[in-house]
Amino acid sequence: MAKCDVCGKDENMPYNCRHCGGTYCADHRLPENHDCSGLQNWNDPQGVFDSGFDDSVSAGKSRSRVSRAADKIPINTGAGGPLAYFRGNATYTFLLLIWVTYVAQLVTALVAPSLYSSLFLLTTDHLGYVWTWVMSIFAHSLFILPGGSFMHIVGNSIVIFFFGPLVERYVGSRNFAILFIVSGVVAGLSQVGISIAQGAPTAVLGASGAALAILGVLTVLNPSLKVYIYFILPVPIWVLTAGYAVLSITFLSGAVGGGEGIANMAHLVGLAIGLAYGQYVKQNRNVSAPNQLEFGGGGPGGPGGPGGPGGRRRF
Numbered sequence: 001m002a003k004c005d006v007c008g009k010d011e012n013m014p015y016n017c018r019h020c021g022g023t024y025c026a027d028h029r030l031p032e033n034h035d036c037s038g039l040q041n042w043n044d045p046q047g048v049f050d051s052g053f054d055d056s057v058s059a060g061k062s063r064s065r066v067s068r069a070a071d072k073i074p075i076n077t078g079a080g081g082p083l084a085y086f087r088g089n090a091t092y093t094f095l096l097l098i099w100v101t102y103v104a105q106l107v108t109a110l111v112a113p114s115l116y117s118s119l120f121l122l123t124t125d126h127l128g129y130v131w132t133w134v135m136s137i138f139a140h141s142l143f144i145l146p147g148g149s150f151m152h153i154v155g156n157s158i159v160i161f162f163f164g165p166l167v168e169r170y171v172g173s174r175n176f177a178i179l180f181i182v183s184g185v186v187a188g189l190s191q192v193g194i195s196i197a198q199g200a201p202t203a204v205l206g207a208s209g210a211a212l213a214i215l216g217v218l219t220v221l222n223p224s225l226k227v228y229i230y231f232i233l234p235v236p237i238w239v240l241t242a243g244y245a246v247l248s249i250t251f252l253s254g255a256v257g258g259g260e261g262i263a264n265m266a267h268l269v270g271l272a273i274g275l276a277y278g279q280y281v282k283q284n285r286n287v288s289a290p291n292q293l294e295f296g297g298g299g300p301g302g303p304g305g306p307g308g309p310g311g312r313r314r315f
Helices: 065-070 090-111 113-120 131-138 151-171 173-198 208-221 237-253 264-284
Strands: 203-205 226-229 233-236 292-295 312-314
Touching: 090 113, 090 131, 090 151, 090 173, 113 131, 131 173, 151 173, 151 208, 173 203, 173 208, 173 264, 208 237, 208 264, 226 237, 233 237, 237 264
Parallel strands: 203 312, 226 292
Antiparallel strands: 226 233
16 A cells, blocks of 8 residues: 555555656546656657547647757657656766766876866866866766775765655656756855865865755655665664764864865755755645655765865765
């Protein structure tokens, strides 16, 4: 038995939407009846929606410029193609971009190391490189560089993989994408800003600002959501969120040693954005979050990974 994501009705035989992943009752099983986040991006190449079953559905009749351009790509971008998994799915699209960027970082570091910083790092010295405001979100510390750690990208990927689809389901792919990019950019710029104020040059990279924004949204929507750390230890999500906040504040204030190389200000700003947006969603939309979630931890230091020397902050 499961609850419908729209009306909350208990359903013995629930329907799972293939386009957004939601669970619905018979009344809300059709994409157009549950405001399906995948419906707006569906170009209906085979006329699935335009079947005459519901005259109100006209996704197959109106084609966007993006859809027409996609037809020219020599890859099947339809529902049965290799890219179907990413249609209306911003979470896994961002995850793919993170790992593609990581490969690009490795190649650049080995082939053209002089370009590495100006391409991937948001730095106090080159704040005018506006492309790094976004690129630094998808970039992560390289294990082949001093102080680097592979757990940085693994930890952030785990958080996004488990929590991202839940948030995207409730707010839609478009709003999720905006949340991810805006929180990541603002978090990075805030870390650079405090470094400038302290007179300490630094470089920032990583998706923890966006990951913690996602965590913040879920904390507001359902603070009692159970998260199974390492698939064993159950804790409410608010405890996990509070733990990140306390650690970030503690390290940022210098109350204890450690935390070097971790962008604690970025963590706090990303989390604050998520909490604020979660409150907005809760007040303006009737949403229901799941009651438990298994989450395999990402190693020491949480989503941001362990700290490293050299003034380069990972978040």
